[in-house]
Amino acid sequence: NPLDFSGVWRFRELFPFAPDDQIVTIGEGQTILQQSDAIGKYVGLKHGLLHLQYEGLNPSGSFKDNGMTAASTHARMVGAKVAACASTGNTSASLAIYAGVSGLFKVLVFVGSGKIAYGKLSQALDYGAMTLQIKGDFDDALKQVRDVCQQAGIYLCNSVNPFRLEGQKSIIFRILEGLRWEVPDWIVVPGGNLGNASAFGKALIELKHLGLISELPRLAVINAAGANTLYELYDRRGLRWNGGRPDQTLMDAFYTDMDARNRRANTLASAIEINRPVNLKKCLRALDACQGVVREIADGDILDAKAIIGAGGFGCEPASAASVAGAKLLRQQGVIGASDRVVCILTGHQLKDPDATVGYHAVEESPKLVEKGVTRRVFQNSPVVVENDFDRIMEVVRRMSS
Ligand code: F0G
Numbered sequence: 001n002p003l004d005f006s007g008v009w010r011f012r013e014l015f016p017f018a019p020d021d022q023i024v025t026i027g028e029g030q031t032i033l034q035q036s037d038a039i040g041k042y043v044g045l046k047h048g049l050l051h052l053q054y055e056g057l058n059p060s061g062s063f064k065d066n067g068m069t070a071a072s073t074h075a076r077m078v079g080a081k082v083a084a085c086a087s088t089g090n091t092s093a094s095l096a097i098y099a100g101v102s103g104l105f106k107v108l109v110f111v112g113s114g115k116i117a118y119g120k121l122s123q124a125l126d127y128g129a130m131t132l133q134i135k136g137d138f139d140d141a142l143k144q145v146r147d148v149c150q151q152a153g154i155y156l157c158n159s160v161n162p163f164r165l166e167g168q169k170s171i172i173f174r175i176l177e178g179l180r181w182e183v184p185d186w187i188v189v190p191g192g193n194l195g196n197a198s199a200f201g202k203a204l205i206e207l208k209h210l211g212l213i214s215e216l217p218r219l220a221v222i223n224a225a226g227a228n229t230l231y232e233l234y235d236r237r238g239l240r241w242n243g244g245r246p247d248q249t250l251m252d253a254f255y256t257d258m259d260a261r262n263r264r265a266n267t268l269a270s271a272i273e274i275n276r277p278v279n280l281k282k283c284l285r286a287l288d289a290c291q292g293v294v295r296e297i298a299d300g301d302i303l304d305a306k307a308i309i310g311a312g313g314f315g316c317e318p319a320s321a322a323s324v325a326g327a328k329l330l331r332q333q334g335v336i337g338a339s340d341r342v343v344c345i346l347t348g349h350q351l352k353d354p355d356a357t358v359g360y361h362a363v364e365e366s367p368k369l370v371e372k373g374v375t376r377r378v379f380q381n382s383p384v385v386v387e388n389d390f391d392r393i394m395e396v397v398r399r400m401s402s
Contacts, residue, residue, distance in 0.1 A: 002025075003023060005027060006027060006028055006029055006069065007028060007029025007030045007066075008028055008029040008066050008069050008070065008170040009025055009069070014203075015166035017163065018074070022076055023073050024069060024072040024102050024104065025069050025073075026059050026065075026097070026101050027059060028059055028065035028066060028068075029065065029066050029069075029170055029171075029174065030058075031053065031054055031057050031171075031174060032054075033052070033053050033174065033177075033179065033343065034051065034053075034054060035048060035051055035052075036052055036313075038311070038312040039309055039312040039324060042305070042308045042324070043324060043327045043331055043344075044328060044331035044332065044338065045327075045342060049340065049341050049342060050342050051175075051178070051179070051184070051342065051344070052309075052314055052343075052344055052346050053171060053178075053344070053345045053346065054314055054316075055346060056314075056317075056320070056346055056347070056348050056349030056352075057349070059097060060090070060096075060097045061090075061093065061123075061349035061351065061352055062090035062093070062347060062349065062352065063090075063168070063171060063196065063345070063347045063348070065098075067094075067159065067161075067163075067164035067165065067166075067167040068091075068157065068164065068167070069098065070163045070164060070166050070167030070168075071095075071161050071163045071164045071167070072098040072104070072157075073163070074161075075105055075157070076102070076104050078155070081105055081106065082106045082107070082108060082152075082154045082155065083099065083106070083107055083154065083155040084108040084109065084145050084148065084154045084155070084156060084157065085156065085157040085158050086109075086141035086142035086144070086146075086158060087109055087111055087116070087141070088111075088112075088115060088116060088120075088271045088272070088273060088274070089111070089116040089117055089119075089120025089123075089270070090347075091109075091157065091158065092129060092131070093123035095129070095157050096123060096128065097123070097127050099127070099128070105155070107129040107130065108130050108131075108132065108145075108154065109130070109131050109132065110132050110134055110141040110142075110144055111124075111131065111133055111141060112134055112138050112140060112141050113133040115137050117271075117317070117352055117353035118353075118354070119351050119353055137273065138265070138273060138274050139264075139265065139274060139275050139276045142193075146158075146160070159193050159198075159279055160279070164195060165195055165198055165279075165282075166199075168195060168196055168199035168200075169199050169200075169206075170203075171196070171199070171200070171203075172187075172200050172204060173203065175187070175343055176207075176213065181212070181213065183213050183214075183215055183216065183217050184341040184342065184343045185336070185341050185342065186336055186340055186341070186343065187217050187218075187219050187343045187345070188219075188220040188222060188326050188330075188342060188344045188345070189219070189220070189221055189345045189347075190223075190269075190319050190320060190323050190345070190347055191221040191222060191230050191272065191294070192272030192273075192319065193277050193278050193279055194221070194230065194277040194279035194282070194283035195278075195279050196345065196347070197219065197286050198283045200286060200290075201282070201285055201286020201287070201289050202285075204216050204219075204286075205289050216290050216291075217290060217343075218290055218293070219286055219287060219291075219293075220292065220293050220294070220295065220326055220327070220336075221283065221294045222295055222322040222323055223296045223297070223322075224269045224299065224302060224319070225296040225298045225299070226265060226266040226267035226273070227265035227272055228296040229254070229258075229274075229275050229276065231294045231295065233250070233280070234287065237254070239251065240284060240288065241281075241284040241287065246281055255276070267302075267372075268299045268318055269317075269318040269319040269321075271317060271318070271319035271320075271347070271348060271352075272319040272322065293330065293335060295326050295330060297322050297325045297329065298373075299372050299374055300374045300375070300376065301328075301329075302321050302322050302325050303318060303369070303374055304376075304378040304379075305321040305322075306318055306320075306321035306356070306357070307378055307380075307381075308324070308379060309321055309324055309346065310350060310357070314346055315350025316346040316347070316348060317348040317350060317352040317353045317356065318353060319347060319348060320345070320347040320348050321346075323345050323346065324344050355368075356369075361380055361382050361383075362382050384396055384400070
């Protein structure tokens with residue numbers, strides 16, 4: 001069965017909502033768990049204990065394809081003619097590729113103007129999505145698209161769509177498969193709209209109910225410091241799942257204050273530049289089930305981790321590196337032990353945001369990074385400028401290769 005070649009649908013018994021002949025698949029989720037001692041050393045872990053789930057290898061270059069195959073399938077089942085999403089870039093690239101390949105529906109994407117890395121914008125345009133650049137940020141775009149979809153009867157593909165999260169459960173199944181179903185001590189994931197963290201919690205709770213695992217790993221969700229709503233609410237103010245009744249007054253007061261100060265998300269990790277995560281409550285459930293912790297990481301530390309990940313051969317975009325930077329922080333704090341087995345999710349491919357990478361390595365050409373306080377480098381690999389002259393080039397080559 002061709003569905004068994006999809007890293008998502010080969011687990012379809014664990015989310016049986018679609019008949020086989022309706023499934024829209026482009027071979028997503030063919031990602032495997034990999035080990036890295038070089039990056040493990042940076043995190044502070046012993047040999048063999050750091051694993052990376054490299055979701056950048058999906059067809060559109062991010063983990064979103066795990067969910068979008070499921071949402072596209074459901075869109076087909078209900079006969080949707082138009083699908084839409086708001087996006088910091090990856091969701092839109094993913095939705096656009098599914099629409100392009102399947103030809104089943106048209107796509108409208110809402111992005112905050114100037115808030116999307118060019119690698120991702122280029123994908124939406126190239127795959128033929130109709131793109132609306134809103135003069136605002138992701139939080140504004142998501143609010144608008146939700147209202148538009150409701151009014152216009154358009155199929156919504158953000159992670160409020162429960163079918164998206166069903167597909168994203170497969171990331172957990174593949175991780176466990178990679179570990180021969182031995183549960184790791186920690187799963188560390190970047191947090192933006194909190195769809196992944198929610199899907200992971202759901203997957204793990206269900207696997208335990210089914211008796212496929214007997215204990216749950218601990219879950220660490222990592223915010224960028226400039227987009228840290230979950231960190232503020234969970235870690236600083238003690239907001240908890242509370243049996244399905246998280247403190248609404250606390251959340252309302254938080255957002256009222258945010259609006260009063262007109263506080264906007266602001267991070268170089270543009271994929272997670274989000275202040276109003278729609279899956280907040282579901283994520284609290286996951287944190288509750290998995291003895292979760294939440295941390296925030298400054299942009300400079302995210303980019304340092306990204307450089308180490310790159311040098312280790314797993315290029316990723318800034319938001320993805322938050323997982324490794326978060327694991328390092330938790331290790332320093334003694335929350336993660338030196339002998340713990342840790343899985344970090346690398347959510348998006350390095351090519352998504354070349355500006356961030358080149359900016360990091362060629363600091364003098366990146367005022368944007370300097371403006372955000374990123375001045376030091378753990379690993380800087382600037383290009384060497386040399387004249388178009390054989391002897392001068394040979395001189396440099398000898399020096400560099402000695
Ligand atoms: N990493 C990457 C590369 C992302 O693109 C996103 C989300 C996240 C992490 C956060 O995941 O929302 O499940 O907590 N990107 C969305 C988008 C918002 O529009 O592409 P989450």
